[in-house]
Amino acid sequence: EVQLVESGGGLVQPGRSLRLSCAASGFTFDDYAMHWVRQAPGKGLEWVSGISWNSGITAFADSVKGRFTMSRDNAKNSLYLQMNSLRAEDTALYYCAKDIGGTITADDAFDIWGQGTMVTVSS
């Protein structure tokens, strides 16, 4: 079964850091680009970041650029999002999503989604 399972969310104070993980199974992980997409409570979807199949290219939304980094370990079929200098506006459900293709520099879709991990930034 093709599956993505996120973990690492929780309650964190403004200015602190948090690292999210996503465990992939059921497909050849290192063939595909991967992404993080978030959804604030009651709001729409926002693409956060993406990484190519071989980690050669990463990209970030302007709202998180310089604060978030993204990495993957193809040997462990795992994806990571390191979130630093967290703000209240980063509060959201964070989804891990699989790309249809291998690069992030393309107009491709996300064909597999995890169930999400909730991040709450509050003092």
Added chain:
Amino acid sequence: QSVLTQPPSVSGAPGQRVTISCTGSSSNIGAGYDVHWYQQLPGTAPKLLIYRNSNRPSGVPDRFSGSKSGTSASLAITGLQAEDEADYYCQSYDSSLRVFGTGTKVTVL
């Protein structure tokens, strides 16, 4: 501020046809980039509904169809059913980044 604009809500009676628009610009849809559509049922993760403008993944009913023209795209649902009540999002590519539409809530009357 999303670069892809959708109507906040659309509604229809069971069996009717509804359409959802996704309006972009010359830097995204108008530049020839593909549009994809997602369905998000209440309390669940989004699901890919239409990819590359008009293609349905395996398992998606043919009641759902997509099209693209100029700087806009549309999702049509024919034979509306109660289980279609959900949020729908378009997605494309702009300035080397993936972008989502503002989202549309479909209500079945």
